[in-house]
Amino acid sequence: MRAPTILSEINHWLEISFEGDFSTARTFDCGQCFRFGPCSEEIPPPPTGCKNAVSGIAYGRWVAFADNGTHLFVYGSPEDFHAIWKQYLGLDADYVHANRQILHALSGTSQQHMQAALEASRGIRILRQEPWEALCSFIISQNNNIPRIRKIIEALCRAYGEKIPVGYAFPTPAALARAGQDAIFSLGAGFRASYIWEAACKIACGEFSLSQVQNTQTYEEARELLCSLRGVGPKVSACALLFGFGKTEAFPIDVWIQRVIDVRFGGKLDPTVFGNWAGLAQQYLFYYERCAACQ
DNA sequence: GTCCAGGATCGGA
DNA sequence: TCCGATCATGGA
Numbered sequence: 001m002r003a004p005t006i007l008s009e010i011n012h013w014l015e016i017s018f019e020g021d022f023s024t025a026r027t028f029d030c031g032q033c034f035r036f037g038p039c040s041e042e043i044p045p046p047p048t049g050c051k052n053a054v055s056g057i058a059y060g061r062w063v064a065f066a067d068n069g070t071h072l073f074v075y076g077s078p079e080d081f082h083a084i085w086k087q088y089l090g091l092d093a094d095y096v097h098a099n100r101q102i103l104h105a106l107s108g109t110s111q112q113h114m115q116a117a118l119e120a121s122r123g124i125r126i127l128r129q130e131p132w133e134a135l136c137s138f139i140i141s142q143n144n145n146i147p148r149i150r151k152i153i154e155a156l157c158r159a160y161g162e163k164i165p166v167g168y169a170f171p172t173p174a175a176l177a178r179a180g181q182d183a184i185f186s187l188g189a190g191f192r193a194s195y196i197w198e199a200a201c202k203i204a205c206g207e208f209s210l211s212q213v214q215n216t217q218t219y220e221e222a223r224e225l226l227c228s229l230r231g232v233g234p235k236v237s238a239c240a241l242l243f244g245f246g247k248t249e250a251f252p253i254d255v256w257i258q259r260v261i262d263v264r265f266g267g268k269l270d271p272t273v274f275g276n277w278a279g280l281a282q283q284y285l286f287y288y289e290r291c292a293a294c295q
Numbered sequence: 296g297t298c299c300a301g302g303a304t305c306g307g308a
Numbered sequence: 309t310c311c312g313a314t315c316a317t318g319g320a
Binding site: 147 | 300301302303304
Binding site for chain 3: 148
């Protein structure tokens with residue numbers, strides 16, 4: 001595939017050329033990350049033709065993204081684009097191939113449903129988030145709704161994240177370990193506070209290694225490691241591995257995905273048919289089903 | 296007041 | 309192994 005390249009730079013907006021599709025709105029509104037929203041900061045507007053600019057914080061940096069349907073625009077330095085955002089946005093992965101693989105894994109009505117899901121979700125990319133942020137975020141997500149997940153995460157960042165030029169970084173495990181379980185509870189985390197605090201303590205003191213999860217030989221091994229943490233089960237571990245560890249074969253099954261499988265795939269869908277891109281197929285189905293529910 | 300939210304844990308059958 | 313209750317909280 002053709003490597004993503006910077007075409008121009010105007011008012012700190014980098015214009016990026018890349019292969020495949022990219023939708024800013026869908027990528028940041030499909031429930032995989034919780035720290036991005038409509039760009040309200042006073043910065044130069046993105047070049048003409050752009051809509052749905054979003055901004056947020058990842059890897060300890062404030063950043064904004066926008067697109068005009070064909071090109072992507074990144075508000076940041078070329079150095080950060082190559083060092084961080086290229087990978088973060090999945091521009092280094094072959095989505096043309098991925099989409100083909102996902103569709104060809106199915107046939108008949110199953111393939112038609114997947115085709116519809118892909119069209120509805122076109123341009124969604126699986127973000128490569130920081131492992132701890134993804135793990136912690138999806139621990140918070142359990143039996144919770146997205147607006148409140150965002151609210152709890154923002155409270156955590158404001159209270160225990162490092163202050164950066166615009167906003168706050170996601171708090172480190174050490175910072176949350178020091179904060180204590182009661183403090184995390186008081187920010188609105190509810191029964192999840194003990195899960196967050198215990199995981200933070202184990203990581204901070206070295207009893208649990210995120211890099212060991214990253215470097216396991218098999219996916220199953222990584223999943224078992226994460227599930228050894230209290231408050232981390234099949235769904236949370238799969239989301240963390242997919243969005244935080246770049247393990248795109250993960251296929252998180254929540255109530256929405258289970259509904260898709262029951263209603264559109266006759267009650268059974270084997271994720272392994274999508275190979276290394278099961279997670280992307282899952283995200284298409286998730287967005288598709290949630291959109292259908294909104295209309 | 297009731298129900299639900301990108302679930303996981305625990306106790307009892 | 310399976311199943312239901314329970315876990316905080318806030319918005320609909």
